[in-house]
Amino acid sequence: MCPEQSPWKLLAIAWAAVAFSRGAAAQVSGRVLDAATGETVGDALVSLPAAGVRTTTGPEGRFELPAAAGAKLTVTAAKKGYFTSSAAAVSPAGDLELRLERVPPDDDRTYRFRDPEACGLCHQDQLAQWKGSPMAVAGENTWVYDLYDGTGTAGGLGGFVYKRDSAHAAASPGSDCAACHQPEPWVREPLRALEDLRSLSEEALHGVSCEVCHKVADVDETKVSFPGIYPGAVTFTLPRGPDYRAVQYGVLGDADFQYSIFMRASYQPQLTALLCAACHQDVNDHDDDGDFEEEEGVVSEPTYLEWLESPYGDPASPLHATCVDCHMPAYGARQACTAILPPLTRDPETIRSHRIEGTTPAFLESSVDLALRAEVAETAEAVETNGGRIEVRVSVTNSGTGHHVPTGVTIT
Ligand code: HEC
Ligand code: HEC
Ligand code: HEC
Ligand code: HEC
Ligand code: HEC
Structure with missing residues (x-):
């Protein structure tokens, strides 16, 4: 800095610099409004799509995008x-005014996923990835039927069978079971049982399908x-009318593409994470009173709360990672949709694999520092009991799993 300049002059220069950067700062500014009521919407995300430029509106619905330069911009809310x-x-x-339209809270039970x-x-x-995931076949898993009513495989009545042996069966x-294993039919008809394994509907065969999550x-x-x-x-929203029923929930926060239904x-x-909790956290209704949150209930799916109580579930921890960070990792793709022209090129971190692996040897090996032994069933008896699957035995120092190991339903 120049020693002979007076402090006042320096201050004036500094002030001009601040004013200039502010002027440059507010390249695009405006408000986000509710399209129906005209009221301002706070806490909304405002972005230049796929450009890494994003801000959040204040309580008055106002936003400023300092880095938004260009004659032809699209701004999303x-x-x-x-x-x-x-x-x-x-x-x-x-x-700039951005108007947000509410997703109508309809529940059209006739909607077909x-x-x-x-x-x-x-x-x-x-x-392609989803088709190779456990989600795609959840509705037709014969082991589930063995445990439910013994119809999954010949000899399936050998062990515990819910319908025959459970005190809650009456x-x-x-x-x-169908709330997690056959969710599509259950959406239209809650509380229904698993379908007959020999005549599964299209919906049951969809398993945990795209729209069950989205x-x-x-x-x-x-x-x-x-x-x-x-x-x-x-809560699902299954809106009526072509403009609404197309709703797909996601986490991009800047996808404004609209197409038909x-x-x-x-x-x-x-x-x-919470979406996963729906099916990966479960307690039984020990007194059959419709409340599953009672302390006396028996935990059958513990994964979500194990995660929430671990450092991985704590946003303040350096270890923080969601279910999706580990089970749906980025795989290098830069486009969420390959069919529109021109496609948006995104940060690869925002495009996640739908392979959703759990206890596969590949996932175990690449994700954590574990000692494991994988065996393919060789004897006829072992093939009979586990369908010739790979049996994995794990001894672990839990260094990289976001919950206990093993977690969830373990049948091996
Ligand atoms: C088990 C729930 C689940 C199922 C089933 C599922 N998704 Fe997703 N999907 C997600 C989650 C969670 C994300 C957000 C990932 C992230 O954090 O970026 C996502 C993200 C996406 C995205 C944004 C780009 C990307 O890949 O991250 C698209 C597009 C998408 N899903 C389409 C589909 C389609 C099509 C299907 C069916 C073939 C499907 N999803 C099935 C949970 C699911
Ligand atoms: C005509 C093409 C087309 C069809 C059909 C289509 N999508 Fe999309 N989808 C897109 C485009 C384009 C995007 C936005 C991509 C972007 O912005 O990078 C998108 C984005 C998404 C996202 C991310 C939304 C967000 O905000 O994170 C999800 C989830 C998704 N689609 C699910 C589905 C599901 C489920 C189906 C089937 C019911 C489906 N899509 C059918 C073209 C399509
Ligand atoms: C509607 C219920 C449902 C939702 C929602 C759901 N899952 Fe699942 N998930 C299942 C079922 C059922 C299976 C077992 C499928 C089978 O093997 O037959 C499963 C299997 C898995 C597995 C494989 C387990 C193993 O033993 O290999 C992983 C990992 C997994 N889910 C992670 C997730 C994540 C992450 C989410 C959230 C993005 C999620 N799931 C959301 C129902 C669900
Ligand atoms: C830090 C990474 C990480 C996080 C976070 C994480 N997982 Fe996992 N998960 C793993 C690894 C590694 C395995 C394989 C080891 C095992 O079988 O437990 C696994 C296994 C699983 C399995 C199969 C378990 C079994 O024994 O059958 C399910 C289901 C699962 N995770 C669901 C979830 C859900 C739901 C969440 C969020 C609530 C979550 N995971 C969070 C890394 C993670
Ligand atoms: C809250 C959701 C939920 C409910 C309710 C539920 N399950 Fe599951 N089930 C799962 C999930 C998630 C998995 C796989 C992931 C894991 O290992 O935790 C699973 C796995 C299984 C498996 C092991 C499948 C395999 O290939 O490894 C069997 C068998 C099973 N469930 C039977 C049943 C039966 C029978 C009922 C009803 C009496 C039932 N489940 C109710 C969520 C549920």
Whole structure:
């Protein structure tokens, strides 16, 4: 700095620099409003799509995007409960208004979940990966039927069979198996039992399908121990009308693409962990009174609360990682949709694998420092009991798993 300049002059220069940077700062600013009421919307995400430029509106719905330069900009706004929407802007712009339309809270029980193949027209990677995941076959898992009513395999009546042996079978003949294992039929008809294994419907065969996850508007975090997609614990929005029924909840927060009855994005940050809790945290209803949060209940799926109580579930911990960070890792792709032109090129961190691995040897080996022994069943008897699957025995120092090891239902 120049020694002979007076302090006043220095101050003036500094002030001019601040004023200049502020002027440059507010390249695009404006407000986010509720389209129906005209009221301002606070805490909404405002972004330049796929550009890494993002801010959050203040309580008055105001935002400033300092780094938004260009004559032809698209600016998006997103918030849970609303469709993501966009407006065109020419920078600099001082009073851009972004209007957010609420997703109607309909519950149209006649709605048929889209066939994953239809989503795959545009989301080829996601479809291919999902098809190789446990989610795709959840509805037809014969072991589940062995445990439920003994019909999964010949000889399936040998061990514990819920319908025959459980004290709860009289009060709750279907148990709630279908709330997690066949969610699509259950959405239309809650509390129903698993279907007959010999005549499974299309919906049951979809397993945990695209829309089972991407139509979930809300998960009540005070009811994580309720089984699966239990009414009141998990809310689907199945809106009526072509403009609305396309809703797909996601975490991009800046996807404004809309197409027919298939695709209209809405921001839903619960998808990265609470969604998983719906089916990966479960307590039985020990006195059959419809409340699954009682202390006397027996925990059958513990994974979500194990995670929440670990450093991985604590946003303040350096170890923090969501279920999705570990089970749906980024795989290098830069496009969420390969079919639109021109496609948006995104940060690869925002495109996640839908392979959703758990206890596969590959996942165990690459993710953690574990000692494990994998065996393929060789004797006829072993093939009979575990269907020739790979049996994995693990001895662990839990250095990299976001919950206990093993967790969940372990049958090996
Ligand atoms: C078990 C729940 C689940 C199922 C089933 C599922 N998804 Fe997803 N999907 C997610 C989650 C969670 C994310 C957000 C990942 C993140 O944090 O970025 C996501 C993200 C996406 C995205 C954004 C880009 C990306 O890949 O991250 C698209 C597109 C998508 N899913 C499409 C699909 C389609 C198509 C299917 C069916 C073939 C499907 N999903 C099945 C949970 C699911
Ligand atoms: C005509 C093509 C098309 C079809 C069909 C389609 N999508 Fe999309 N989808 C897109 C595009 C384009 C995007 C936005 C991509 C981007 O912004 O990078 C998108 C984004 C998404 C996202 C991310 C939303 C967010 O805000 O995180 C999800 C989830 C998704 N789609 C699920 C589905 C599901 C489930 C189906 C089937 C019912 C489906 N899509 C059908 C084109 C399509
Ligand atoms: C609607 C219920 C449901 C939701 C929601 C759900 N899952 Fe699952 N998940 C299942 C079922 C059922 C299985 C077992 C499928 C089978 O093997 O038949 C499973 C299997 C898995 C496995 C493999 C377990 C193993 O033993 O290998 C992992 C990992 C997993 N889920 C993670 C997740 C994550 C992460 C989420 C959230 C993004 C999630 N799940 C959301 C029902 C669900
Ligand atoms: C830090 C990474 C990490 C996080 C976070 C994490 N997991 Fe896992 N998870 C793993 C690893 C590694 C395994 C394989 C070891 C094992 O079988 O437990 C695994 C296994 C699983 C399995 C199969 C367990 C079994 O024994 O059958 C399920 C189901 C699962 N995780 C669900 C979840 C859910 C739901 C969440 C969020 C609530 C979550 N995970 C969070 C790393 C993680
Ligand atoms: C709250 C959701 C939920 C409910 C309710 C539920 N399950 Fe499961 N079940 C799961 C999940 C998630 C997995 C796999 C992930 C894991 O290892 O935790 C699983 C795994 C299983 C497996 C092991 C499958 C395999 O291939 O390893 C069997 C068998 C099973 N469940 C039977 C049943 C039966 C029978 C009922 C009803 C009496 C039932 N489940 C109710 C969520 C549920």
